[in-house]
Amino acid sequence: xxxxxxxxxxxxxxxxxxxxxxxxxxxxxxxxxxxxxxxxxxxxxxxxxxxxxxxxxxxxxxxxxxxxxxxxxxxxxxxxxxxxxxxxxxxxxxxxxxxxxxxxxxxxxxxxxxxxxxxxxxxxxxxxxxxxxxxxxxxxxxxxxxxxxxxxxxxxxxx
Numbered sequence: 001x002x003x004x005x006x007x008x009x010x011x012x013x014x015x016x017x018x019x020x021x022x023x024x025x026x027x028x029x030x031x032x033x034x035x036x037x038x039x040x041x042x043x044x045x046x047x048x049x050x051x052x053x054x055x056x057x058x059x060x061x062x063x064x065x066x067x068x069x070x071x072x073x074x075x076x077x078x079x080x081x082x083x084x085x086x087x088x089x090x091x092x093x094x095x096x097x098x099x100x101x102x103x104x105x106x107x108x109x110x111x112x113x114x115x116x117x118x119x120x121x122x123x124x125x126x127x128x129x130x131x132x133x134x135x136x137x138x139x140x141x142x143x144x145x146x147x148x149x150x151x152x153x154x155x156x157x158x159x
Contacts, residue, residue: 068134068137069135
């Protein structure tokens with residue numbers, strides 16, 4: 001899906017990425033011709049600027065991901081110990097979630113790493129720089145999908 005199509009989907013469905021999860025905001029209800037306050041906190045008048053800020057972060061996040069290096073990302077992934085919970089290929093493990101293939105968008109990834117409130121500790125910019133995060137995301141995007149089990153002859157001998 002192209003960048004333009006993603007932005008259209010973003011604005012039409014009014015989705016926000018908050019701490020790694022997608023939260024759908026319903027359109028404001030109208031009573032007496034005036035919009036009601038949104039559920040995210042704030043009034044409907046703030047919905048436009050909030051969406052504009054999300055779109056800007058999305059565009060900036062895409063730009064950072066395009067300039068990132070998968071080789072540097074693999075080194076940062078190992079150096080910062082991400083592999084200990086998520087595995088060397090980002091496949092996940094007992095302690096860490098699956099990160100690859102098909103990682104979450106770069107901006108949501110960075111937001112989660114910076115403000116995680118789950119089992120993973122939050123990593124400040126002093127610990128992992130924004131450039132390193134972009135490189136790690138590029139590394140996770142570079143990991144290919146595993147082959148389809150139906151395409152492996154040894155797994156399909158007795159069928």
